[in-house]
Amino acid sequence: MTIEQPPSSPLSPFPTRTGPVHLQTNNPKFPWLVQKFGGTSVGKLPLGIVEVVNRKYLPTNRVAIVCSARSTESKELGTTNRLLRAAEEAIKAESTEWVDIIEGIQESHIAAAREVVKARAIFDEFRVEVERECRSLRGFLGAAQIINEISPRSKDVIIGTGEKLSCMFMTAVLRDRGVDAEYISLENILPPNHLPTYTANSKTLTPSFYKTLATLLEFRIRSLPAHKVPVITGFFSPVPGSLLTTIGRGYTDLCAALLSVSLKAQELQIWKEVDGIFTADPRKVPAARLVSFITPEEAAELTYYGSEVLHPLTMEQVVTVGIPVRILNVWKPYSSGTIICAKKPTKAAHPLTLTPPVSDGEDDDDDEYFEGEEKEKKLPTAVTMKKDIHLLTIHSNRKSLSHGFLASVFQTLDQHELAIDLISTSEVHVSLALLNTSPHAIAAAVEALEVYGSVDARGGLCIVSLVGRHMKHMVGVAGRMFTSLAEAGVNVEMISQGASEIGISCVVREEAAVGAVNILHAKLFW
Numbered sequence: 001m002t003i004e005q006p007p008s009s010p011l012s013p014f015p016t017r018t019g020p021v022h023l024q025t026n027n028p029k030f031p032w033l034v035q036k037f038g039g040t041s042v043g044k045l046p047l048g049i050v051e052v053v054n055r056k057y058l059p060t061n062r063v064a065i066v067c068s069a070r071s072t073e074s075k076e077l078g079t080t081n082r083l084l085r086a087a088e089e090a091i092k093a094e095s096t097e098w099v100d101i102i103e104g105i106q107e108s109h110i111a112a113a114r115e116v117v118k119a120r121a122i123f124d125e126f127r128v129e130v131e132r133e134c135r136s137l138r139g140f141l142g143a144a145q146i147i148n149e150i151s152p153r154s155k156d157v158i159i160g161t162g163e164k165l166s167c168m169f170m171t172a173v174l175r176d177r178g179v180d181a182e183y184i185s186l187e188n189i190l191p192p193n194h195l196p197t198y199t200a201n202s203k204t205l206t207p208s209f210y211k212t213l214a215t216l217l218e219f220r221i222r223s224l225p226a227h228k229v230p231v232i233t234g235f236f237s238p239v240p241g242s243l244l245t246t247i248g249r250g251y252t253d254l255c256a257a258l259l260s261v262s263l264k265a266q267e268l269q270i271w272k273e274v275d276g277i278f279t280a281d282p283r284k285v286p287a288a289r290l291v292s293f294i295t296p297e298e299a300a301e302l303t304y305y306g307s308e309v310l311h312p313l314t315m316e317q318v319v320t321v322g323i324p325v326r327i328l329n330v331w332k333p334y335s336s337g338t339i340i341c342a343k344k345p346t347k348a349a350h351p352l353t354l355t356p357p358v359s360d361g362e363d364d365d366d367d368e369y370f371e372g373e374e375k376e377k378k379l380p381t382a383v384t385m386k387k388d389i390h391l392l393t394i395h396s397n398r399k400s401l402s403h404g405f406l407a408s409v410f411q412t413l414d415q416h417e418l419a420i421d422l423i424s425t426s427e428v429h430v431s432l433a434l435l436n437t438s439p440h441a442i443a444a445a446v447e448a449l450e451v452y453g454s455v456d457a458r459g460g461l462c463i464v465s466l467v468g469r470h471m472k473h474m475v476g477v478a479g480r481m482f483t484s485l486a487e488a489g490v491n492v493e494m495i496s497q498g499a500s501e502i503g504i505s506c507v508v509r510e511e512a513a514v515g516a517v518n519i520l521h522a523k524l525f526w
């Protein structure tokens with residue numbers, strides 16, 4: 001089968017083939033490769049994605065694609081945020097704005113396809129699917145307006161439309177360029193009657209949830225004809241609680257990680273608009289450098305403490321089965337990005353031939369894998385910051401023993417669904433840094449904690465964290481960290497060293513945080 005190819009498009013910086021091309025299919029003999037594309041990549045560079053899949057990886061791998069909802073400028077202005085706004089509008093009695101928002105989403109997807117999809121039949125089929133999907137969403141929101149209620153589960157259904165439209169779009173674009181793609185929606189992947197068994201408490205998903213989901217994903221993908229290239233919604237549902245409350249925004253990374261586990265993928269690739277993981281957020285620290293390799297523990301610490309490169313739950317899924325994760329830039333498909341795996345891989349020309357050696361569990365020096373290369377300096381790996389932090393300091397009234405005191409504090413925070421980011425404690429005093437997810441919950445927790453002593457609560461703070469596997473063995477790093485901050489006049493409100501010894505964190509005022517990160521980068525990373 002051959003398909004006519006259009007001339008190159010302004011949406012791709014790469015040369016586009018002209019003339020007929022052969023249909024590109026998955027080869028079932030090749031190892032699986034899972035590729036997740038962020039919403040801005042789908043929005044700005046759909047033909048770049050085709051290039052990545054088709055020309056670069058289909059010749060060596062069996063590819064599964066996961067997409068999040070399309071954004072043409074930034075995630076803030078993207079489809080998911082627009083859908084959330086439509087949901088808010090729909091429960092206002094007189095509002096019709098939600099109708100316009102859905103119309104806008106529908107039209108922007110159709111307009112994007114009109115620009116890149118050249119085969120009329122593929123475009124027409126896409127348009128019919130998009131119109132059907134948006135009609136169904138309008139019906140759903142119309143019903144919500146009548147009953148004046150949108151439950152968390154209903155919100156999931158609404159945002160899920162974003163990934164569905166995005167994957168329909170990418171399937172059409174890939175087909176148009178000769179890739180035998182198949183759209184897969186995971187909107188009903190889990191049987192709803194099983195859900196209550198998958199939460200240990202109201203917020204935490206049990207390992208058996210992830211295991212069941214991975215099995216169902218594998219079953220779903222393997223039910224496709226083997227040569228098809230699946231294009232899978234990063235949205236999966238239903239989940240205990242709701243996807244937004246239990247897993248949160250950025251759930252597509254987690255979906256791709258579970259898929260990689262279920263397919264025993266050779267690698268999980270997260271394609272973004274940034275070259276990989278940097279020594280600091282390049283938007284805040286102009287001198288930040290790309291890091292070619294980091295460990296899963298470092299990546300988890302970094303994402304937890306504010307580097308938005310991966311969803312925080314992603315790493316723990318892939319790490320147990322040893323699947324390497326690579327962060328790559330969709331604008332530079334031939335660069336090798338950042339690889340996240342337990343041991344530094346051997347160097348080779350093609351990124352996918354970087355095979356991570358099996359770890360022997362020893363904490364040996366990873367320089368050995370770069371024989372003949374310049375000895376790597378022992379430095380921290382990255383510095384990161386997390387905004388919107390509240391600090392609670394509780395001075396016990398000594399009416400309970402210290403172990404009882406801490407237990408009561410934790411229990412109270414749990415009752416108010418507040419998660420602790422950092423903790424620093426003496427026998428009867430405790431300081432806790434919390435993400436300010438709900439000012440109401442913090443106020444209620446403070447009131448409840450006053451039973452145990454006096455409570456000092458302050459907002460407008462930031463956590464600044466230094467992360468690095470070498471820090472376990474570096475003498476004086478904490479000293480240099482706090483001397484550098486003190487010399488720059490940054491007041492440190494709390495200090496905490498992670499139990500894994502790969503992270504040291506402190507709390508500073510929000511207005512001092514970017515400066516603090518820049519100072520630490522300038523003083524400790526060279």
Ligand SMILES: Nc1ncnc2c1ncn2[C@@H]1O[C@H](COP(=O)(O)OP(=O)(O)O)[C@@H](O)[C@H]1O
Nearest residue numbers: 038272273274276277278280281283307308309
């Ligand atoms: N240490 C870090 N390394 C790289 N990026 C970081 C780091 N910390 C924060 N970031 C930010 O994470 C963002 C994620 O990349 P982006 O391409 O915008 O995401 P997506 O493609 O998922 O929308 C970047 O804009 C970058 O500024």
Ligand SMILES: N[C@@H](CC(=O)OP(=O)(O)O)C(=O)O
Nearest residue numbers: 039068069080249250251252
């Ligand atoms: N579209 C969703 C899910 C997601 O994973 O997004 P991203 O891949 O851009 O982090 C969101 O905006 O949260």
